[in-house]
Amino acid sequence: MWFLVRRGVRAHRGSMMATALVLLLAGALVSMTGWLLVAGLSAGPDDTRGTELVALSTSFAGTALSLVVLVVAATVTLALRQRRRELALLRAVGATGRQVRRLVNGEVLSLTLGAAPVGALLGIALAWLLRPVLEDAGFAVPQVDPLLAPLPVLGATLLLVPTGLVAARLAARESLRLSPTAAVGGSRVESREVGRVRRVSALVLALGGLVVACSPLFVPGSMGAATAATSAFLLVAAAALAGPVLVAWTFDRVARVSNGGGRSATTRLALANVRGFSRRLTTVVVPLALMLAIGTVQTSVNDAVTRAADQQLTEAIGADLVVTGPAGLTRADVATIGALDGVAVTPLSAVPAEVRTESDDTFGEGLSWETTGMRVVPAATGPDVLDPGMVDGSLSDLARPGTVAVSTDARFELGVRLGGTVTWRHAGAVHTSRVVAVYERGLALGPLLASDEALRDTGVQGVTDSLLVTTPSPGAVVGALSGTGLVAQGVDAYVQAVADAAAASSRLSSVLVLLLLSFAGIGAANAVVLATSGRRDELLLLRRTGATRRQLLVTTFTEALVTGASAWTIGVLAVLPAVIGATVGLLGPALPAIDLTTTGLLTVAVLAIPVVCTLATVARAQRADSLAGGRDDS
Amino acid sequence: MTTTTTRTDVSVQLTDVHKTYSGATDVHALRGVSISLPAGSLTAVMGQSGSGKSTLLNCAAGLDVPTSGRVVIGGQDLTGLSPDALTRFRRDRIGFVFQSYNLIGHLSVAENIALPVLLAGRVPDQRWQAQLLAALGLGGLEHRLPGHLSGGQAQRVAIARALFTRPDVVFADEPTGALDSRSGAQVLELLRDTAASLGQTVVLVTHDSRVAATAERVLFIADGVIADTLEAPTAERVTARMLDLGR
Numbered sequence: 091m092w093f094l095v096r097r098g099v100r101a102h103r104g105s106m107m108a109t110a111l112v113l114l115l116a117g118a119l120v121s122m123t124g125w126l127l128v129a130g131l132s133a134g135p136d137d138t139r140g141t142e143l144v145a146l147s148t149s150f151a152g153t154a155l156s157l158v159v160l161v162v163a164a165t166v167t168l169a170l171r172q173r174r175r176e177l178a179l180l181r182a183v184g185a186t187g188r189q190v191r192r193l194v195n196g197e198v199l200s201l202t203l204g205a206a207p208v209g210a211l212l213g214i215a216l217a218w219l220l221r222p223v224l225e226d227a228g229f230a231v232p233q234v235d236p237l238l239a240p241l242p243v244l245g246a247t248l249l250l251v252p253t254g255l256v257a258a259r260l261a262a263r264e265s266l267r268l269s270p271t272a273a274v275g276g277s278r279v280e281s282r283e284v285g286r287v288r289r290v291s292a293l294v295l296a297l298g299g300l301v302v303a304c305s306p307l308f309v310p311g312s313m314g315a316a317t318a319a320t321s322a323f324l325l326v327a328a329a330a331l332a333g334p335v336l337v338a339w340t341f342d343r344v345a346r347v348s349n350g351g352g353r354s355a356t357t358r359l360a361l362a363n364v365r366g367f368s369r370r371l372t373t374v375v376v377p378l379a380l381m382l383a384i385g386t387v388q389t390s391v392n393d394a395v396t397r398a399a400d401q402q403l404t405e406a407i408g409a410d411l412v413v414t415g416p417a418g419l420t421r422a423d424v425a426t427i428g429a430l431d432g433v434a435v436t437p438l439s440a441v442p443a444e445v446r447t448e449s450d451d452t453f454g455e456g457l458s459w460e461t462t463g464m465r466v467v468p469a470a471t472g473p474d475v476l477d478p479g480m481v482d483g484s485l486s487d488l489a490r491p492g493t494v495a496v497s498t499d500a501r502f503e504l505g506v507r508l509g510g511t512v513t514w515r516h517a518g519a520v521h522t523s524r525v526v527a528v529y530e531r532g533l534a535l536g537p538l539l540a541s542d543e544a545l546r547d548t549g550v551q552g553v554t555d556s557l558l559v560t561t562p563s564p565g566a567v568v569g570a571l572s573g574t575g576l577v578a579q580g581v582d583a584y585v586q587a588v589a590d591a592a593a594a595s596s597r598l599s600s601v602l603v604l605l606l607l608s609f610a611g612i613g614a615a616n617a618v619v620l621a622t623s624g625r626r627d628e629l630l631l632l633r634r635t636g637a638t639r640r641q642l643l644v645t646t647f648t649e650a651l652v653t654g655a656s657a658w659t660i661g662v663l664a665v666l667p668a669v670i671g672a673t674v675g676l677l678g679p680a681l682p683a684i685d686l687t688t689t690g691l692l693t694v695a696v697l698a699i700p701v702v703c704t705l706a707t708v709a710r711a712q713r714a715d716s717l718a719g720g721r722d723d724s
Numbered sequence: 725m726t727t728t729t730t731r732t733d734v735s736v737q738l739t740d741v742h743k744t745y746s747g748a749t750d751v752h753a754l755r756g757v758s759i760s761l762p763a764g765s766l767t768a769v770m771g772q773s774g775s776g777k778s779t780l781l782n783c784a785a786g787l788d789v790p791t792s793g794r795v796v797i798g799g800q801d802l803t804g805l806s807p808d809a810l811t812r813f814r815r816d817r818i819g820f821v822f823q824s825y826n827l828i829g830h831l832s833v834a835e836n837i838a839l840p841v842l843l844a845g846r847v848p849d850q851r852w853q854a855q856l857l858a859a860l861g862l863g864g865l866e867h868r869l870p871g872h873l874s875g876g877q878a879q880r881v882a883i884a885r886a887l888f889t890r891p892d893v894v895f896a897d898e899p900t901g902a903l904d905s906r907s908g909a910q911v912l913e914l915l916r917d918t919a920a921s922l923g924q925t926v927v928l929v930t931h932d933s934r935v936a937a938t939a940e941r942v943l944f945i946a947d948g949v950i951a952d953t954l955e956a957p958t959a960e961r962v963t964a965r966m967l968d969l970g971r
C-alpha cells in the first residue's frame with residue numbers, strides 16, 4: 091500500500107502542494123494562537139498580563155479554529171475529488187473499500203504530519219512578530235520557556251490530523267459510493283444526492299446558527315455580540331453540507347424562469363456545468379463565503395458594540411462639560427474647577443481591578459481572575475449628571491461601605507445577583523463587596539461601579555480621569571481652563587474622543603482579522619485552482635469538440651462569476667442573522683451596523699478570486715496541453 | 725459464507741439476471757439474461773450500442789451488482805457476497821479489460837500489471853511477468869509510464885494485467901474499440917492465444933464480425949435480453965445476424 095501512497099503523492103504534486111500549503115498556514119494560525127495562550131497561561135493566574143492574553147487568545151481561537159477546520163476540510167475534499175476516477179479504477183482492479191480508504195488516509199496523514207509541524211513553527215515566529223502590535227494595544231507578552239514550544243506544535247498537529255482524516259473519509263466515501271464501472275466508464279457527473287446524515291446535520295447547524303445569532307437578545311453586552319458572531323460559521327458550515335441541494339434547487343428555479351431566453355451557448359454551458367457539478371461548486375464556495383463572513387461579521391459586530399458604547403455614554407452623561415487631562419486630574423484641579431462660580435463638579439475615577447470568576451474550567455482551575463476596571467463616582471451623584479441606567483437599586487445605595495454596583499453584562503458573566511458578593515483585588519489585596527445595585531450602561535461605564543464611600547474601608551483610591559461639570563456658562567469654564575493643560579469638552583466631543591482612543595487600540599483586532607482573512611483568501615484561491623485544474627480533461631474534451639479558445643474562456647469566466655456570486659450570497663446570508671442579532675441586542679431596533687468599506691472590498695475579493703484564479707489556471711492548462719500534445723491521462 | 729466449490733465444467737453461469745438503473749426514469753438494461761459458458765471457452769458478445777453488453781459484462785464480472793438473478797463464476801455464487809469479499813474474489817479469479825482508461829497514469833507498466841497482486845498483499849512473480857510482457861510484445865517497456873505508450877501498447881498492458889493473476893475468466897469490453905483495426909486485431913490475437921494457452925474462459929464484447937467469428941459462440945443481445953446465439957460462427961453468418969437484429 092505504501093508504494094501507492096508514495097507514488098500518489100509524487101504524481102499529484104500540484105494538488106498535494108496546494109493542500110500542504112493550506113495545512114502549513116493552518117498549522118501556523120493554530121500554533122500562533124496556541125503560543126499566545128501558552129504565554130498567557132505560563133505567566134500564572136496571578137499575573138494580569140497573563141490573564142489578559144489568555145482572554146484575547148481564547149476569543150481569537152474560536153474564530154481561527156472554526157475557519158481552519160472548514161478551509162482544511164474544503165481543500166482536502168477538493169484535492170481528493172479530482173482523483174475519483176483513479177480511485178474507481180483502483181477499485182475495479184481489485185482494491186477493497188478499506189484499501190482505498192487506507193490509501194487516502196495514508197496520503198492525507200503523511201501530508202499533514204509533514205506540513206502541520208512546519209507551519210506550527212512558523213506560527214510561533216508569527217506570534218513573536220506580533221509582539222509589537224500586542225504591546226501597542228496594551229498587552230504584554232510574558233517570557234515563555236522555550237521548552238514549551240512543542241505544545242502549540244503538538245496542538246496544531248492534533249487538530250489538523252483528525253480534521254484532514256475526517257474530510258478524507260467523507261471524500262473517499264463519496265467516490266466509494268459510485269460503482270467502479272460508472273467512474274471508469276467515463277460518467278463524471280456527480281451524484282446530487284445528499285445523504286440523510288448530511289441533511290440532518292445541515293439542518294441542525296442552520297437552526298443552531300439562528301439560535302446563536304439571537305443570543306444578544308438574551309446575553310447582554312459585548313459577550314452576547316461575540317457569541318452572535320460565531321453564528322456565521324455555523325451557517326456557512328450548514329451551507330457547505332447542504333450545498334449540492336441548495337445549488338441544484340436555485341439553478342432549477344433559475345433555469346425555469348429563464349428558459350427559452352436567447353442565452354448564448356457559452357452561458358448555457360456554464361450554467362449546465364455549475365449545476366452538474368454542484369458539489370465541486372459548493373466546496374469552492376465555502377472558503378470564499380467564509381472570507382466574506384469573517385470580515386463583515388467582525389467589523390460589523392465591533393461597529394455595533396462601539397456604536398452601543400457611544401450611545402450609552404451619550405445617554406449616561408447629563409453634565410454640560412467633561413474635563414479631562416493628559417495625565418488625569420489632581421485633587422487640586424478638581425478643587426479649583428469646583429470653586430468656579432456656579433459650577434458643580436463630579437469626579438470620575440478609575441481603579442484597575444481584577445475580579446474573581448468562578449468555574450472558568452477551560453483551564454482546569456476552579457477560579458480565575460479577570461482583569462477589569464472599576465469606576466468610582468460619588469454616591470451622591472444625581473441621575474441628571476450621570477445616569478448609569480439603574481435597573482435595581484440606586485447610586486445612593488453605594489454610600490454604605492463595602493458595596494458595589496454591577497452592570498447587567500457583568501451580572502450575567504459573573505453570575506451574581508442583587509445582595510450577592512463580588513470578590514475583587516487591587517494591588518495584591520483581595521476585597522469582597524456586596525452587590526447593591528445593577529445598571530444597564532455597562533459598555534459605557536464598565537462592569538463595576540463603586541463610590542469613595544463604598545471603598546473607604548479598603549483604602550483603595552482611584553485616579554480621577556474625568557470631571558463632569560454642570561454649569562450655566564460652559565464658556566467661562568472653558569476659558570478658565572485655557573493654559574492649564576486640561577481640556578473641557580461638550581458631551582458629544584468627549585464621546586468622540588473616547589471612541590477615537592478606543593479605535594487606536596483596535597489596531598490589534600484589525601491585524602488579527604487580517605490574518606484570518608489572508609488565510610481564508612489563500613484557502614479560497616487554492617480551492618479555485620484545485621477545482622479548475624481538476625477539470626483539465628473536461629476542458630480538453632470541449633476544445634476537441636469544437637469549442638473555441640474564446641468560448642472556453644467565456645464559459646469558465648461565467649462559471650467563476652456565478653461561483654463568486656453564490657459565495658457572496660451565502661456569505662451575506664450567513665452574516666445577516668449575527669449582524670441583526672447584535673444590532674437589535676445592543677442598539678434596539680436600528681439599521682444594522684454594516685461596515686461598507688470592508689464589505690465592499692471583500693465583495694470585490696470574493697468575485698475577483700474565482701475569476702482571476704480560474705482564468706489563470708485555464709490559460710496555463712491550455713498552454714501545457716498544447717505542449718504535451720494533448721494527452722489526457724493522469 | 726458457504727463456498728459452493730462444486731467444480732464443474734461451467735465457468736460462467738447467469739440465471740435470470742435483471743439490472744435496472746434507477747434514476748429520473750428507470751432504465752431496464754438487462755431483462756432476464758440466462759447464460760452458461762463452459763470453462764476454457766471463448767465467447768463473443770455482440771449487439772447495438774445501448775443494448776446492455778457492458779451491463780452484462782459488469783454484472784457477470786462482479787463489478788456491478790444485478791438487481792435480481794444469480795451469477796456463479798467458477799462455482800462461486802457472487803450473490804450476497806459483501807462488497808469487499810466480492811472485490812477479493814474478483815481480484816483473484818477474474819480479469820477485466822475496459823474499453824479505455826485502464827491504466828493508472830502515475831504507475832509504471834510493471835506496477836500497473838502487478839497491481840491486483842500488490843493489492844492482494846502478495847509478491848508479484850517476476851518471471852511470470854516477464855513472460856507475459858514478452859508474449860504481449862511489451863518487452864523493455866516495464867518502466868514506462870502509460871502516458872508514453874501508444875494506444876495499442878496501453879491496451880496490451882491492460883490485458884497483461886487482466887491475465888497476471890491467472891484468473892479463471894477474462895472479460896473484455898470492447899478492448900480494441902479505441903484502436904485502429906490493425907493494432908486491434910493484433911491485441912485480440914494476443915489475448916486469445918495467451919488465454920488459450922492458460923485454459924481461461926474469455927468473454928469478449930466486439931463489433932467486428934471477423935473477431936466474433938474466431939469465437940466458439942456468439943451471443944447477440946438486444947434490449948437487455950439474449951436475442952440469439954450462434955455456435956461455431958463464421959464472419960458471414962455473424963454479419964447476417966447483426967443485420968437481422970438491426971431491423
Ligand SMILES: Nc1ncnc2c1ncn2[C@@H]1O[C@H](COP(=O)(O)OP(=O)(O)O)[C@@H](O)[C@H]1O
Pocket residue numbers: 272745746747751752753771772773774775776777778779780
Ligand atoms: N450507470 C448507468 N446509469 C443509468 N443508465 C445506464 C448506466 N449504464 C448504462 N445505462 C443504460 O443502460 C443501457 C445499457 O447500457 P450498456 O450496457 O452500457 O450498453 P452497451 O454496452 O451495449 O452499449 C443503456 O440504455 C444505457 O443508457
Ligand SMILES: [Mg+2]
Pocket residue numbers: 777778779897
Ligand atoms: Mg458498452
